[in-house]
Amino acid sequence: MASTYTPIATTTLGSAAASYTFSSIPSTYTDLVVIVSATTVSDAQDMSIQFNGDTGTNYSNTSLVGNGSTATSTRTTGQTKIYVINDTSNTSPSPVRINIMNYSNATTYKTVIARGDDATHRTQATVGLWRNTATAAITSVTILGTTNLNTGATLTLYGILAA
Amino acid sequence: MSPIPGIVASQITGHLVTNSFESIQTVTVGAGGQSSISFTSIPSTYKHLQVRWLGRQSGANTGYAVNLRINGTSSANYTYHRIRGNGSAASASAATSQTGIEVGATSAANSTAGMFGAGIIDILDYTDTNKYKTIRSLQGTDQNSSTDSNIFFHSGFLTSSTSAVSQIDLIPDGTSFVQFSSFALYGVK
Numbered sequence: 001m002a003s004t005y006t007p008i009a010t011t012t013l014g015s016a017a018a019s020y021t022f023s024s025i026p027s028t029y030t031d032l033v034v035i036v037s038a039t040t041v042s043d044a045q046d047m048s049i050q051f052n053g054d055t056g057t058n059y060s061n062t063s064l065v066g067n068g069s070t071a072t073s074t075r076t077t078g079q080t081k082i083y084v085i086n087d088t089s090n091t092s093p094s095p096v097r098i099n100i101m102n103y104s105n106a107t108t109y110k111t112v113i114a115r116g117d118d119a120t121h122r123t124q125a126t127v128g129l130w131r132n133t134a135t136a137a138i139t140s141v142t143i144l145g146t147t148n149l150n151t152g153a154t155l156t157l158y159g160i161l162a163a
Numbered sequence: 164m165s166p167i168p169g170i171v172a173s174q175i176t177g178h179l180v181t182n183s184f185e186s187i188q189t190v191t192v193g194a195g196g197q198s199s200i201s202f203t204s205i206p207s208t209y210k211h212l213q214v215r216w217l218g219r220q221s222g223a224n225t226g227y228a229v230n231l232r233i234n235g236t237s238s239a240n241y242t243y244h245r246i247r248g249n250g251s252a253a254s255a256s257a258a259t260s261q262t263g264i265e266v267g268a269t270s271a272a273n274s275t276a277g278m279f280g281a282g283i284i285d286i287l288d289y290t291d292t293n294k295y296k297t298i299r300s301l302q303g304t305d306q307n308s309s310t311d312s313n314i315f316f317h318s319g320f321l322t323s324s325t326s327a328v329s330q331i332d333l334i335p336d337g338t339s340f341v342q343f344s345s346f347a348l349y350g351v352k
Contacts, residue, residue, distance in 0.1 A: 004349070005184035030189075030347060031215055060307040064248030064314045073314070075250030077307045101281040102217045107343050111217060111281040113303055125248070127303025127314045129278065160215070162347035163186040 002161070005033075010156040016041055016148035022157045023140040027104040029159030036096040036143055038153030043090040045146040047116060048081035049098060051130050051138045055080050061112075061128035067121065081144060082128030085116025088145065093153075094118040104137040183352040185209070190346045196221055196339035202331045202348045205289075209350030212286040214331065218344040219279045220271045222337030226304065226311030227271050230263030231284065232332040233296060233321045237262055243319025250312050263334055264319030267302025270311065271337050279344070280304030289328040295320045296328055 006029070009022055025032070036047070050059070057078040063086070065072050076083060088094045098114040112128040143155055190200050205212065220227045232241075239260040246255050258265070269280035282302030289296055303314035333346060 002186055003182045003184065004186050030345075060305050060312075062248060062250045062303060062305045062312040062314050064246065064253055064316070071246070071248075071253035071255075073248030073250055073253045075309065075312060099215070099281070099283060101215065102345055105343065105345075107277075108217070108219075108279050109277040111279055111303075111305065113281050113283060113301055115301070125301060125303075125314050125316065127281070127305045127312075129305040129307055131277070131307060160184070160349075161186060162189040162215075162345075162349075 004161040006159050008157045008159050010154065013149060013151055013153045016151050018148050019142050019144040020149065020155050021140055021142040025139050025141065025157070027137050028161065030102060030162040031160040032100040032103050032138070032141065033158040033160065034098040034100070034141060034143065035156045036153065037093045039090050039093050039150045040088040040145045040147050041090060041150055042147040044121065045088045046083050047085045047088055047094065047096060048083045048144045049112065050081050050142045050144065051110065051132070052136060052140055054132065058131045059128065061126050063124055063126040066123045082112055082126070082130065084114040084126050085118060085124050087118055087121040089118050089120040092119040100138060100141070106137055110138060185350045187348045187350050192340045192342055192344040194342050196341050198339045200333040200340065200346045205329050205331065205348070206350070207290045207327055209352055210288065211351040212289050212328070213349045213351060214284040214346060215349065216346040217279045217281045218269045219274070219341050220269050220335045220337030221339050221341050222271050223273055224271045224337065225273045225306065226268050227335060227337035228265050228268045229336065230334045231266045231298060232263045232334060233328055234324065234326060234330050235332065236321060236323065238323065240323035241319060241321055243317055246316045248314045250309055264298060264317065266300040266317050267315045268304060268311065268313055270304050270306055274306055278306050286328060286331070292325050292327055295322065295325055
């Protein structure tokens with residue numbers, strides 16, 4: 001059997017940044033996995049994802065959240081990004097794991113399954129949808145914070161290839 | 164891969180490979196649809212299994228559940244718990260004496276074209292004959308609306324056997340999985 005789950009690219013932010021983009025992603029894998037460990041400059045911010053530089057209102061997500069006292073569920077529709085965690089911390093790095101399923105197929109919208117947790121504020125699971133009208137393959141992935149991702153944030157992109 | 168200007172970044176490209184995750188088998192549904200997905204003759208050479216899938220079902224609805232069976236067992240010997248978020252509320256439930264472990268729900272024929280659900284299922288310690296086989300699943304379908312958009316956690320097990328897992332079946336509650344649905348089985352060492 002062929003080994004897979006291959007690191008494609010990784011970065012550690014040398015200075016705070018509003019976003020980071022993995023570009024020129026090869027189409028040779030089946031799924032992508034993005035793993036982020038980051039604090040944000042301000043507390044209680046959002047972290048989100050966009051594809052192929054699309055800033056149109058083509059994204060939506062449904063989330064399940066536990067905040068330490070209650071479990072809730074939230075939804076967004078017609079957004080400019082998929083929110084993968086809605087309550088980051090400026091002290092405890094949020095471990096975020098984003099699975100981008102079947103990213104290079106040109107026939108379906110793209111579905112994302114993510115865990116966006118934060119030890120200070122919440123645990124969160126999200127399913128997100130990118131209604132890319134061209135049903136294009138994903139060639140770039142941008143991770144955004146509503147305030148800057150802090151210096152030292154790590155972001156790694158993996159590819160998983162099915163048989 | 165190229166770093167974005169303005170960010171000091173170290174990038175790794177090339178041939179770093181994690182050797183503990185291997186692709187075993189993939190089923191991609193063709194134009195005629197498929198009434199179930201079966202992974203058979205699963206080798207016993209791994210520690211855990213993972214199924215990563217993207218699916219949509221036929222049937223006149225906007226959502227149907229998906230169930231998992233182990234080793235071809237279709238009797239009412241499965242139990243599971245789940246947590247569900249439907250965009251407005253979180254809920255929890257459990258079921259016993261089921262004919263499969265629910266592992267999520269997908270879009271269906273009345274959903275907007277192109278919308279598929281996705282899931283990741285882990286089958287832990289699948290060759291250990293001293294314990295029942297427990298699975299866990301994270302699955303969701305978002306339809307850019309309140310209609311059958313859900314995110315799920317599931318855990319479940321087959322209560323009647325501790326045999327090693329050599330077969331996994333995924334059964335749609337709708338008529339079938341439609342074209343472009345895909346299911347990939349991986350082994351974790």
